[in-house]
Amino acid sequence: MGHLNWTVQLLSVLAVSTLLCVRAQDISVFDEFPDDLGFDDLGSAIGPIFPRPAVFPECTAGSSCVLSCRYTDDKGNVLPNRAPVRLTMDKQEERLRALVSRQEEVIYQQGLLEQQQQQLVNLLQASTADQQLAALDSETCLSCSPTQWCEREGKTQCRDCTVCQGGYRARSDCTKFSDATCIDIDECREGTDTCKADQLCVNTQGTFVCVESVGRCPKDSYFDLKTKKCESCSVCTEGISFLYLPCGVVNDSVCTPSVGATLSSLWMGKINDPSLVTRAENLANGIKVDLNSFHSQNNSYFQNMPRKGMVKFRKHGFVTVTFNFAARHSCNDFLQFGVRTSELGGLAAARLTELSGKYFQGSTISTTVEVDPQDELSLDVKSGTYYCFKNSNDARYSTTFEEIAADNLAGPMSLLWLSHESAAVFLRAETRQTTYETGWRATFNMKETSDHYILRLDSYTYFNIREGGNLRFSFMQAYFLSGQACRSNGLVVIPKLLKRDGQVIDLFENYQRGVPLQYNSILTAGSVPVEYNDKLFFDVETARSCKMYFYGNNEGVGTVSLLWVPFRQSALYAGMLVNGEDLFGVGEETQLRFQEVNNTDTRTLRQLRNGKLKFKRSGRILVDYHGVLMHSCAYAKVTVYYENRPGATPIPFAQQVQGKTDSEKEGLVLSGAYTVKANSRIYLTLTCAEGRVNEVFNGRVNAVSVLWFPP
Structure with a gap:
C-alpha cells in the first residue's frame, strides 16, 4: 500500500x-x-x-x-x-x-485571511452606501400624501397622481411608486356614441366624431375633422423624414425626422391581402402573399413592389428579417409561412400545428441573410394539404384557413439592413435531419459565411466565434413529436455558450407545449456578448420516451443564422423577468419588468427605475423576447412600445398573440426592429383578452434582449 x-x-x-x-x-x-x-x-x-x-x-x-x-x-x-x-x-x-x-503554510493562510478581510470591508462599504441611498429615498417617499406618488427616476420627489378626465378611464391606479395611467375610451367600439345610423363614428382622443362624407374622399386622401373636407395625404421626404403612422380614414400621415441611414436602414410592413383566406388555390404548392409597406414611398435601400408581393433590395449588406404572425386554421398537417429570396430560395419558415381553428396560434420568423442589389424578398404561405380554403370545391373536407390576425395583434414584418461598413459578419447553416429521444444537441450543415475567420461551424455542432463582439442568433426548427410523454413536458431549446475555460453558460430556456403527432416549429432568438474562442451550441430537451423528428429542407424550416457585430458598432442589453408574481390574475394591459443581466455600453443603453429601457443615442434596434405563461384568456398579447420622449403617446411597434392555453404552460416568442431617437425609451406589456393570467414564470424562461446599431 x-x-x-x-x-x-x-x-x-x-x-x-x-x-x-x-x-x-x-x-x-x-x-x-x-x-x-x-x-x-x-x-x-x-x-x-x-x-x-x-x-x-x-x-x-x-x-x-x-x-x-x-x-x-x-x-x-x-x-x-x-x-x-x-x-x-x-x-x-x-x-x-x-x-x-509549516511556516510557509502559515504565511499562505495569513495571506488568504487578509484577502477575506478586505473583501468583507468592501462589502460593508457598498452595503452602507446602498442603505444611505435607500434611506434618503425612503424619507422623501414617506412624506408623499395619499394623492401623490413617489418618483425615483432621477431626483426622488413626490408628484400628484394623474386624474383621468372625461373620455378616458384608468388603465392602472396610482400607487406608492407609480402614477396612474389613463387610456382613451373607444365610444364607437363600446357603442356609447350618439351617431346616427347613416353616419360613421370615428374615435378620437377623449371623444368621438360623427362623420357623413368619409366615403367621398378619393384614394391617398383623408377626411380632416377640423376642416370637414377631404385632404391629400402627406408624403414623407426621402432621406429627411420617415413614416411611422400611415394615412388613415380621418388622419394624415405622420412623419418623423430621419436619424440617417449611413450604417443601417429599416423597412416595416404588413400583409396586404384580405382575400387570402377565401382563395381556392392549391395551398400545398404555396402561394405568394402581398406585402404593404408602412412607408409612403421607397428609399435608397428598399423598393416595395406590392403588385408582385415582394421587396427589392437596392444595396449590398446584411438584412435581418423578423415577422410576427398569427392565424386561426384547421388545415390538415400544418399551415406554414416562409420568407425567400430570388437568389437563395427559402430562408426561414414557421409552422402552425393543426387545431380546431377557434383560437389564434402565433409564431415568429427571424433570420439574417446577405443581399445584393436587385435581390427580391417575398412571403409565401402553404399547407400540407390542398383542402384548406373555405370555398374548396370538395365539400367532404371541413378543414379551413379561418383568419390571419390583424397587425395590431401580431406583426409587423421588419427588414433591418446593415452596411458592410459596420464590420458585421454573417453566417447561415441548415439543420441536419435527425430523430432523437429525450435529448438532442442540434447538428447543422454549413451554408455560407461572410468571414470564415470570425464565424465558423466546428464538428457540425459548435459555432466558433474568433473575436469579441455582440452576437445575435436565431434558430428556427420544424419538428414532429411522437409519444404521449411529449404532451406533459413539451419541448425546451437551450442556447448555450462554451467559454475558453470550459465553463458552459445556459443563456435562456425557450419552451413550447408538446402536441403529439402534429407538425410544429419553434424559434429561439436572442443576443449575447461573446469573447474570443467562445462557442455557441443548442441543446433540445423533452420527456423520456418522447421521440422527436427534426427537419431541414430547402424552405428554411430548420436553419440557424448568426450576426456578429464588433462592440464599437453596437450595444446590447439583456434582462430576465422579475415581476411574474405581480401578473397573477391580471386581465388588463400590464408592464413587464426585467432585471438587467447584460449591458455592454451604458453610454448608449440604460434601464430606468420604472423598468423602461432608455436610449442615449439614436439608432436602430433588434428586440427578441420569449416567455412562458399560463392563462385562460381568449388570447394573451405581448407588445413592445416606443416612447419618443417622457409622457409622449407610446407607439406599438411589435406584438404577438398566444391563443387560449386551457391553463396549461405555453411559450410565446416575439421579434421586431425599430428606429429610436436619443432619449427615447421602450418597454413591454402583457394583455389578456376575455380571461385572466394564471401564471407568468420568472427567470431565464422569460427574457428579453435588445441589440442597438448606429444609424
Whole structure:
C-alpha cells in the first residue's frame, strides 16, 4: 500500500481517538506500514494533529530516534486492538524541512485571511452606501400624501397622481411608486356614441366624431375633422423624414425626422391581402402573399413592389428579417409561412400545428441573410394539404384557413439592413435531419459565411466565434413529436455558450407545449456578448420516451443564422423577468419588468427605475423576447412600445398573440426592429383578452434582449 493510502487510514483513526507518542525501540508496527515512511512524509500530510519532533531534543543530526505512538481515549487509557505506530527520524534536515513547510503554510493562510478581510470591508462599504441611498429615498417617499406618488427616476420627489378626465378611464391606479395611467375610451367600439345610423363614428382622443362624407374622399386622401373636407395625404421626404403612422380614414400621415441611414436602414410592413383566406388555390404548392409597406414611398435601400408581393433590395449588406404572425386554421398537417429570396430560395419558415381553428396560434420568423442589389424578398404561405380554403370545391373536407390576425395583434414584418461598413459578419447553416429521444444537441450543415475567420461551424455542432463582439442568433426548427410523454413536458431549446475555460453558460430556456403527432416549429432568438474562442451550441430537451423528428429542407424550416457585430458598432442589453408574481390574475394591459443581466455600453443603453429601457443615442434596434405563461384568456398579447420622449403617446411597434392555453404552460416568442431617437425609451406589456393570467414564470424562461446599431 502506498503512502497516500496509509495517510488516509491513519487520519480516520485520529478522528476518533488521541495519538500519544513516546520514545521506544521495541514496539510493533502496522502490518502494512511502509518501512521507508519518514516523519516528514506523514507529518506534512496530517499537519498539526501529529506531534512535531521538536519535543524530543535528544534527536539530533546523525542519531536515530524512534517514537512509539499508541492510541488513547480522552481519559488517557490505551485503546485495545489498535496497533501502535513506529516512526523513525534519521536526520535533522527532515525536521527543518517540516518546520519550513509549516511556516510557509502559515504565511499562505495569513495571506488568504487578509484577502477575506478586505473583501468583507468592501462589502460593508457598498452595503452602507446602498442603505444611505435607500434611506434618503425612503424619507422623501414617506412624506408623499395619499394623492401623490413617489418618483425615483432621477431626483426622488413626490408628484400628484394623474386624474383621468372625461373620455378616458384608468388603465392602472396610482400607487406608492407609480402614477396612474389613463387610456382613451373607444365610444364607437363600446357603442356609447350618439351617431346616427347613416353616419360613421370615428374615435378620437377623449371623444368621438360623427362623420357623413368619409366615403367621398378619393384614394391617398383623408377626411380632416377640423376642416370637414377631404385632404391629400402627406408624403414623407426621402432621406429627411420617415413614416411611422400611415394615412388613415380621418388622419394624415405622420412623419418623423430621419436619424440617417449611413450604417443601417429599416423597412416595416404588413400583409396586404384580405382575400387570402377565401382563395381556392392549391395551398400545398404555396402561394405568394402581398406585402404593404408602412412607408409612403421607397428609399435608397428598399423598393416595395406590392403588385408582385415582394421587396427589392437596392444595396449590398446584411438584412435581418423578423415577422410576427398569427392565424386561426384547421388545415390538415400544418399551415406554414416562409420568407425567400430570388437568389437563395427559402430562408426561414414557421409552422402552425393543426387545431380546431377557434383560437389564434402565433409564431415568429427571424433570420439574417446577405443581399445584393436587385435581390427580391417575398412571403409565401402553404399547407400540407390542398383542402384548406373555405370555398374548396370538395365539400367532404371541413378543414379551413379561418383568419390571419390583424397587425395590431401580431406583426409587423421588419427588414433591418446593415452596411458592410459596420464590420458585421454573417453566417447561415441548415439543420441536419435527425430523430432523437429525450435529448438532442442540434447538428447543422454549413451554408455560407461572410468571414470564415470570425464565424465558423466546428464538428457540425459548435459555432466558433474568433473575436469579441455582440452576437445575435436565431434558430428556427420544424419538428414532429411522437409519444404521449411529449404532451406533459413539451419541448425546451437551450442556447448555450462554451467559454475558453470550459465553463458552459445556459443563456435562456425557450419552451413550447408538446402536441403529439402534429407538425410544429419553434424559434429561439436572442443576443449575447461573446469573447474570443467562445462557442455557441443548442441543446433540445423533452420527456423520456418522447421521440422527436427534426427537419431541414430547402424552405428554411430548420436553419440557424448568426450576426456578429464588433462592440464599437453596437450595444446590447439583456434582462430576465422579475415581476411574474405581480401578473397573477391580471386581465388588463400590464408592464413587464426585467432585471438587467447584460449591458455592454451604458453610454448608449440604460434601464430606468420604472423598468423602461432608455436610449442615449439614436439608432436602430433588434428586440427578441420569449416567455412562458399560463392563462385562460381568449388570447394573451405581448407588445413592445416606443416612447419618443417622457409622457409622449407610446407607439406599438411589435406584438404577438398566444391563443387560449386551457391553463396549461405555453411559450410565446416575439421579434421586431425599430428606429429610436436619443432619449427615447421602450418597454413591454402583457394583455389578456376575455380571461385572466394564471401564471407568468420568472427567470431565464422569460427574457428579453435588445441589440442597438448606429444609424
